[in-house]
Amino acid sequence: MTQMGDVFIHELAVVDEGAEIGEGSRIWHFAHIRGTAKIGKNCIMGKGVYVDTDVTVGDNVKIQNGVSVYQGVTIEDDVFLGPHMVFTNDLYPRAVTDTWEVSNTLVKRGASIGANAVIVCNTVLGEYCMVGSGSVVTKDVPDYGLVVGNPARLLGFVCKCGRPAQKEIGRTDEFVTLWCDQCESDVMIPLEDYKKIVR
Numbered sequence: 526m527t528q529m530g531d532v533f534i535h536e537l538a539v540v541d542e543g544a545e546i547g548e549g550s551r552i553w554h555f556a557h558i559r560g561t562a563k564i565g566k567n568c569i570m571g572k573g574v575y576v577d578t579d580v581t582v583g584d585n586v587k588i589q590n591g592v593s594v595y596q597g598v599t600i601e602d603d604v605f606l607g608p609h610m611v612f613t614n615d616l617y618p619r620a621v622t623d624t625w626e627v628s629n630t631l632v633k634r635g636a637s638i639g640a641n642a643v644i645v646c647n648t649v650l651g652e653y654c655m656v657g658s659g660s661v662v663t664k665d666v667p668d669y670g671l672v673v674g675n676p677a678r679l680l681g682f683v684c685k686c687g688r689p690a691q692k693e694i695g696r697t698d699e700f701v702t703l704w705c706d707q708c709e710s711d712v713m714i715p716l717e718d719y720k721k722i723v724r
Contacts, residue, residue, distance in 0.1 A: 531548040531549045532546050532547075532548060532549070532550055532551075532552075533550070533551040533552065534546075534552045535552060535553050535554040535556070536554075537554035537555055538552045538553060538554055538555065538556040538557070538558075538570075539556070539557045539558070540552060540557075540558045541557075541558065541559050541560035541562075542560055543560035543561060544558045544559065544560050544561070544562050544563075544564070544576075545562070545563040545564065546558070546564045547564055547565040547566035547567070547568065547584065548566050548567075549566050549567040549568075550564055550565070550566065550567060550568040550569070550570070551568070551569050551570065552564075552570045552574075553569075553570060553571050553572050553574070554572055555572055555573045556570045556571070556572070556573065556574040556575070556576075557574075557575050557576070558570070558576045559576060559577055559578045559580070560578070561578045561579050562576045562577065562578065562579070562580045562581075562582070563580070563581045563582065564576065564582045564586075565582055565583045565584035565585070565586060565602065566584045566585070567584055567585050568582060568584070568585065568586045568587070568588070569586075569587045569588065570588050571587075571588055571589045571590040571591075571592070571608075572590040572591070573590055573591045573592075574588050574589075574590070574591070574592050574593070574594075575592075575593040575594065576588075576594045577593070577594060577595045577596040577598075578596050579596050580594050580595070580596060580598055580599070580600075581599050581600065582594065582600045583600055583601045583602035583603070583604065583634070584602045584603070585602055585603045586600055586602070586603070586604045586605075586606075587604075587605050587606070588606045589605075589606060589607050589608040589609075589610075589640070590608045590609070591608055591609040592606050592607075592608070592609065592610055592611075592612075593611070593612065594606075594612060595612050595613070595614040596614055596627055597614040597627035597628060597629045597630060597646060598612045598614065598629070598630045598631075598632070598646075599629070599630070599631050599632065600632045601631075601632060601633050601634040601635075601636075602634050602635075603634055603635045604632050604633075604634070604635065604636050604637070604638075605636075605637040605638065606632075606638050607637070607638055607639045607640035607641070607642065607658065608640045608641070609640060609641050610638045610639065610640060610641060610642045610643070610644070610656075611641075611642070611643045611644065612630060612644050612646070613628075613630075613643070613644065613645055613646045614627050614628055614629075614630070614646045615627070615628060615646065616628050616645075616646060616647060627646075628646035628647040629646065629647065630644055630646050630647070630648055630649075630650075631648075631649045631650070632644075632650045633649065633650060633651055633652040633654075633668070634652050634653070635652050635653035635685065636650045636651065636652065636653060636654045636655070636656075636666075637654075637655045637656065637687060638650070638656040639655075639656055639657050639658030639659070639660065640658045640659070641658055641659045642656045642657070642658060642659060642660045642661070642662065642677075643660070643661045643662065644656070644662045645661065645662060645663045648662055648663070648664060648665055648666070649665045649666070650662070650665075650666045651665070651666050651667045651668035651669065651670055652668040652669070653668060653669050653683065653684070653685050654666045654667065654668060654669060654670045654671070654672070654683075655670070655671050655672070655683050655687060656672055656673075656677065657671070657672065657673030657674070657677070659675070660672060660673050660674055660675065660677040661674075661675040661676050661677055662676075662677045663676045663677065664676075666679070667679070667714075667715070667718040667721070668714075668718075669682045669683055669684065669690070669712050669714060670682060670683075670718065671683050671689065678723045679718075679721050679722055679723060680722065680723060681722055682703055682712060682714055682719075682722075683705075683712075684703075684705035684707075684708060684710055684711075684712045685708070685710070685712075686705060686707055686708040686710075688705055688706075688707035688708065689705070690703035690704060690705040690711070690712045691703065691704075692704040692706070694711060695711075696716070697716075698716070699715065699716055700713045700714065700715060700716055701713070701714045701715075701716055701719040702714075
């Protein structure tokens with residue numbers, strides 16, 4: 526066990542020289558953080574997590590066991606990555622090629638990705654969206670969007686607490702306002718996104 530200020534690094538973790546780890550973060554056993562990675566404050570890297578070169582992870586991020594965050598992936602603040610979910614970073618993978626290039630993925634603030642989900646690269650996951658366990662995301666997910674399935678489809682919207690926001694309480698030409706009974710708050714959704722719900 527290594528305690529560097531407020532940072533905890535398990536003795537069986539590997540943190541390469543040059544990696545930046547924010548205060549209050551915890552790196553658990555068999556995790557590997559590459560030398561040009563940046564981990565924010567108060568993060569948890571679970572057992573067997575791999576954070577690749579040049580990856581940026583925001584503050585208050587929880588990455589569960591067995592997740593690899595490859596080059597080209599950016600994780601904003603307050604994101605949850607469930608156990609064994611998968612990121613890709615190559616749209617045309619081959620073992621040997623001269624034309625390999627990284628395709629980026631952005632996971633925005635507050636998003637949650639369920640266990641064993643697959644995020645195909647070249648996508649943006651919107652703020653506070655939720656990806657159901659086992660889903661395969663092949664296109665962008667809107668803010669607060671709830672997607673499930675293979676390929677993942679938009680089934681509805683959630684609020685910041687993560688519960689479904691289902692009751693429509695207002696509408697304009699541009700936005701729909703939905704109500705969450707759980708935390709008694711509302712969420713404004715662009716009408717264009719609301720019309721994409723698979724019913």
